Amino acid sequence: MPSVVTVNTTPYEGQKPGTSGLRKRVKVFLQENYTENFIQCILNANKDSIVGSTLVVGGDGRYLVKEVVDKIIKISAGNGVAKLLVGQDGILSTPAVSCIIRKYNTLGGIVLTASHNPGGINNDFGIKFNCSNGGPAPDNTTNEIHALTTTIKEYRTVPDLSCPVDKIGVFNFNVDDRPFTVEVIDPVRDYVSYMKEIFDFPKIKALIQGTPERKPFNVLIDSMSGVTGPYVQAIFVSELGASSANVRRVTPLEDFGGAHPDPNLTYAADLVAAVKGGDYDLGAAFDGDGDRNMIIGRDALFVTPSDSLAVLAAHAAVIPYFQRSGVKGFARSMPTAAAVDRVAKDLGKEIFEVPTGWKYFGNLMDAGRLSLCGEESFGTGSDHVREKDGLWAALAWLSVLANTGKSVEDILKQHWAKYGRNYFTRYDYEECASDPCNEMMRALEQRMTEPGFVGSQHSAGSKTYTVKGLRIIFEDGSRIVLRLSGTGSSGATVRLYxxxxxxxxxxxxxxxxxxxxxxxxxxISQLQKYTGRDAPTVIT
Structure with missing residues (x-):
């Protein structure tokens, strides 16, 4: 019978979760007890309810996922967890984790992902905790986890417990006379079943396969060698009747095939080229853990995330899920352009602006005031789960296309003609030196508080902008937003919106x-001076 062993340890500096968990280089997580410390602190932060609980465990298939799943199983057994629901081979997309937490009413879940960051031994790994509502842990929980990492002295584990996660099945153990169960689950089944409840699959299938009255709607779906591959196969090929030629990079790889699994115009450039050069009506790409999406139309017409959210909000009533539950309200993150605000006003719905981070949408959803939301960082979703959901967004677009009979371009042009257009772009300066970037933010904040900044005029080309408020807001409604991202694993990523x-x-x-x-x-920002960069890494 395997027994609990208490292992002495010492704290590591810097185990503070960012926007979505702890993200560091793989080699940082490989340090002795580094990963074990953080897992133990997640459980300690739930000490009042961890004994006898059920947790969901899975990740995006990147390098180190299987090894860390094994550590979580052993440490969970050592801390009195009653049951783990583990995705086969450690695979679960981030929205699928949220779906399973909510479906089976678990205490929460541990998600192993660095999202859109590169994978492999020389790149990134991440761990985050999702709460019982299925969403990322709120600030008070992540702050407590961080505080615990600064004082941890020991962790409890069951080193002799061995559980295979490559086979679906239920594995029962007895740990110091206490039952402990690991159920290895099909990572795709529950999520796909839920999507079939949310959307009208027969209608989308008729769109993709065509009808006597309408030619097939040709799609190209790119999983970028991330976790969505098995989900894409199950949904688009098995359920919706697309061919294998309509999907690409659907095998999850530990290093994402050496690519950067971020669905934007830079890192998904090969998808853009394929759609532009081929006979495709819609292209979609998803990131490493499946919560982000990029939508492009025929000839690689790019749909900005801000416009994507607004279009889906305007057409939400065609989705069966919203037909049953109603559309309560909309929300966007602060840097996201206000296109959806105009839809909300037109439909008489509440609109909310929240800080960057999906966790901030959760309370509004739980309060029954929010149905559809999004971030400019390629995140779109609804209250069906408490994570952004890339596959959901693609299916939502296909629902709109199936119901309107229009092209992506026609839908966008019709939308802009009715509501006007929020032109939007984002410049990313990745892995810059941290100190000058922090100094840039301090200098800008200082300048913005000086007398006379509000009301000051700034000109370029033939245009002059007058500052109306901070962030920086001009009198004509134009905005400049500058922030340091919390999703990188090293250096500073500066985002200019x-x-x-x-x-x-x-x-x-x-x-x-x-x-x-x-x-x-x-x-205004002197961004090139502080970053030492003449041009951004990514423009979207």
Whole structure:
């Protein structure tokens, strides 16, 4: 009979969860007891309810997932957890974890992912805790986890417990006369079943396969060698009748095939090229753990996440889930352009602006005030789970397309003609030196509080902008937002957000339309000086 062993340990500095958990280089997690310390602190933060509880465990298939799943099993057994629901081979997409937590009313889940960050031994790994509502742990919980990591002295584990996770089945153990169960589950089954409740699959299938009256709607779905591969196979090929030629990179790889699994115009450039050069009506890409999405139309027409959210909000009533539950309200993160705000006003729905981080949508959902929300960082979702959900977003778009009979381009143009257009772009400067970036933010904050900044004028090209408020908001509603991202694992990632509303001139090129405002933003922030970069790493 395996027994609990108490292992002495010492704290590590820097185990503070960011926007979505603890993300570091793989080699950091490989340090002695580093991973064990953090897992123990997650359980300690739930000490009042951990004994006899059920937890969900899974990850995005990146390097180290299987080894850390084994550590979680052993440490959970050592701390009195009664049962674990573990995805086969350690695989579970982030939205699937949320789905399973909620379906089986578990205490929460431990998700092994660094999301859209690169994988492999020389890249990133991550661990985050999701609560009983299925969403990322709130600030008070992550703050407690961090505080515990600074004082931890021991962790409890069952080193002799061995449980295979490559086979679906129920494995029962007796640990110091206490039952402990590991149920290895099909990672796809519950999620796919739920999607079939939410959407009208026969209608989407008819769109993709075509009807006597309408030719097939040709899609190209890219899992970027991340966790969504098995889900894409099950949904698009098995359920919706797409061919194997309509899906790509559907085998999860520990290093994502050496690629950066971030669905944007830079890192999914090969998908963009394939759609632009092929006969495709819609392309979609998902990130490493399946919570982000990028949607492009024929000829690789890019749908900004801000516009994607607004379009889905305007057409939400065609989705069976919302037909049953109703549409309660909409929300977006602060840097996200306000396109959805105009839809909310038109439909008479509440609209909320929240800080960056999906956890901030959860309370509104739990209070029954929010149905649909999104972030400009390629995250879109609804209250069906408490995570952003890339596959859900693609299915939602296909639902709109199936019900309207229009193309992606026609839907966007119709939307802009009715609501006007929030031109939007984001500049990412990745892995910059941290100290000058922090100094840049301090200097900008200081400048923005000085007398005379509000009301000051800033010109570029033929345009002049007058500052109306902080963030920086101009009198015509245009905005500049600058922030340091919390999703990187090393250095600083600076994100510059630019958006400007046009009521009538809505069919222009976003980069051309926004260039004067971009130039003003670079002048005000002195971003190139502080980062030492002449150009961003990624433009979206």
């Amino acid at each position: 630019i958006d400007s509303y046009e009521a009538t001139d809505v069919f222009g090129d976003a980069q051309v339309m926004l260039w004067p405002l971009i130039d003003v933003a670079l002048q």
